[in-house]
Amino acid sequence: MTIVEEREAPPAAPPPRRGNRIWALLRNSWRQLTSMRTALVLLFLLAVAAIPGSVFPQRAVNAEKVTQYYTAHPKLAPWLEKIGGFEVYASPWFASIYLLLFVSLIGCVVPRLIDHVRALRIAVPDAPKRFERLPQHSDEWTSGQEPAAAAAVIAQQLRKRRFRAKVREQADGSFTVSAEKGYLKETGNLLFHISMLAVLIGVGFGHWYGWHGNRILVGGADQGFCNSLTQYDDSSLGPRVTAADLPNFCLKLTDFDATFQSTGQPKTFAATVSVTQNGGAAETRKFTVNDPLRLDGASVHLLGHGYAPILRYTDRYGVAQTKVVPFLPVDAMQTSEGVAQFPDVNIDPKTGRRDTKLQMAFEGRYLPTVAKDGSATSAFPAENDPALYLTAYQGDLGLDVGTPRSVYSLDQGQIATGELKNITGARPHPLRVGETWTLDDGSKLEFLGTRPFATLSIRYDPTQSLALVGAVLGLSGLMLSLWGQRRRVWFRALPGTPASSGGTLLVAGGLPRTDYPGFPDEFASLVKTAEEGTS
Incomplete structure (x- = not known):
């Protein structure tokens, strides 16, 4: 008889431990985000995302062009508005790419920096x-x-x-x-990536706390400019900036010196201004294209210049108004176009009422040097033989409807509907300095001369130095990485x-x-x- 010894079965092995799937997902996502390949893809996406900002008009740069785009593309414009096409750099999707790139660079650079320091310390x-x-x-x-x-x-x-x-x-x-x-090769690589972080930080904080504005400043003591939003032609403030944060200074253009080569190419531009800061005494300052004016942290850049004809209009009742109107250059020879609008004329002295159908405007071209062949363009940018060619319009200028529009051109919608009519004819009327043009209703327009104007761009960027240092370090790091x-x-x-x-x-x-x-x-x-x- 065989005796079988009963033995207890060994305990069952514990089930395999499952890892935390959420933690694993987060860890793998972080590794993927902080990889160099992802950083390059995000950098490429940021460049692609910036393209619509240069293709479509941006409200922060020129709100008037956005309005014109709505008029020209009534179906497409609302869809672009929904996706932030007119405010690309402030849109959530652009900010998302920007922040992801920032996080990716930090996650990529910090571990490499730690490893590099460790490698320098060990034997x-x-x-x-x-x-x-x-x-x-x-x-x-x-x-x-x-x-x-x-x-x-x-x-x-x-x-x-x-x-x-x-x-x-x-x-x-x-x-x-x-x-x-x-080791300088890896040092250069790290320096390049750190400089990119510095540039990103500079651009981000510069957008938050910076501001800029453009202004056409006409010469003369009566054409001064003070640093306030209402006096800019167009302006943009950062999200963290208010109108009260703008520095207090005023400018008056006292002189503008422009010289040209025989071919008409600009040689030198120099503007002389009278500057008043914080209510103090006026001082004379001079600046050029490559040497901006520094005022309380802001930089006043000289972008260009032009001419502002001085026109005096005397209406049918003998009331005269004088305006200094900048005409914007359209070519390198300073062929300039503009419009002088007189909405408050032809007011009946008996009733004191203004008839909007009798408003006046004069649109045309100013030629600093009339070409000998009689063409409608200037032959030289300096005022050697100036002439003004104008077309007179009478009617409702459309200024009372409250819609923002350019002051350098007439409302074509008013002309198309017949609210504003051409009373000159097919050919513009020429005027030399000192000449008078008498219209059919007895009113007169005198061309008294011109004043120079300077196109100014006033900017404040608190992180400009950081961005500059980042750019220099990035170039240095790139050279080291290629050389080492x-x-x-x-x-x-x-x-x-x-x-x-x-x-x-x-x-x-x-x-x-x-x-x-x-x-x-x-x-x-x-x-x-x-x-x-x-x-």
Whole structure:
């Protein structure tokens, strides 16, 4: 009879532990976001996302052009408005790409920076056992020096060539020299990425706390400009800036000096202004295109210049009004176009009522130098033979409806509907300085001359210096990353065999850590120097 011993079954193995799927998803997402490939993709997407900002008019730059785009594209404009096409740089999707790129660069740079600092602090790795397996290795040579002395000489030679070198004594009595060079390549890479972060920070904070505005400043004491939103032709404030934050200064253009080459190309532009800051005394300042005026942190840039005809209109009741109207250049020879509008004329003195159908406007071209061939363009940008060619319009100018529009052109809608009529005819009427044009209703227009005007761009960017430093560091980092090549070399000094023979046997090996075509020549030079130093 066989007795079977009953044994207890071994305990069942515990089920495999499942990891936290949410944590794994977050970890993998972070690794993907902080990879260099993702950073490059986001940088490309940021460049692509900025394209609509240059294709479509932006409300922060010119709200009037946005209104014109609505008129020209009534079906497309509302859809662009919904996706932020008219405010690209303030849209959520642009900000999302911007912030993702910022986070990606931080997650990419910080670990690499930590690893780079750690690599600079630790010693160079010891020499491998078999140099013949390295891409570069030398034949053995003999030195009359002791192994320790030979190793010390080689280490000193390497340090003179800016290698990090370390001498180690081995258990068998031999000495090894480990040397490495080319850390500037990784330093340049990190410097380039850190500079990109600096530029991103500068652009972001500059958008929040900066502001800018454009103004056409006409010469003359009666055409001054003070730094307030209402006096800008167009302006834009950052989200963290209010009108009360603008610095207090006023400008008056007292003189403008423009010289030209014989071909008409500009030679020099220089504006002289009278400046008043914070209610103080006026002082005279001069600035040019490449030398902006600095006022309380803001920069006043000179973008260009032009001419403002002085026109005096006397209505049918003998009431005269004088206006200085800037005409905007349309070509390099300062052929300029503009309009002078007189909405408050032809008021009946008996009733004091204004008839909107009797408003006047004069639109046309100003030629600083009339061409001899009679063409409608200027022959030279300086005022050698000036003339004004105008077309008179009478009727409702459409200024009372409250819709923003350009002051440098007439409302074509009013002309198309017949509310504003051409009373001149097919040919514009020419006027020289000092001439008077009498219209059919007895009113007169006199061309009294011109004044120069300067086109100014006034900007304040608190992080401009940071962006400049970032750009310089980025260029420096890029040069270092292209110029630096990381490589390692090793030397081994062994006692002569047999030991009684004295002397030292030396051998060298080298390993380029990057693609470095010049490494074989450099390695050969290092070996030759070592042979000469230890002979």
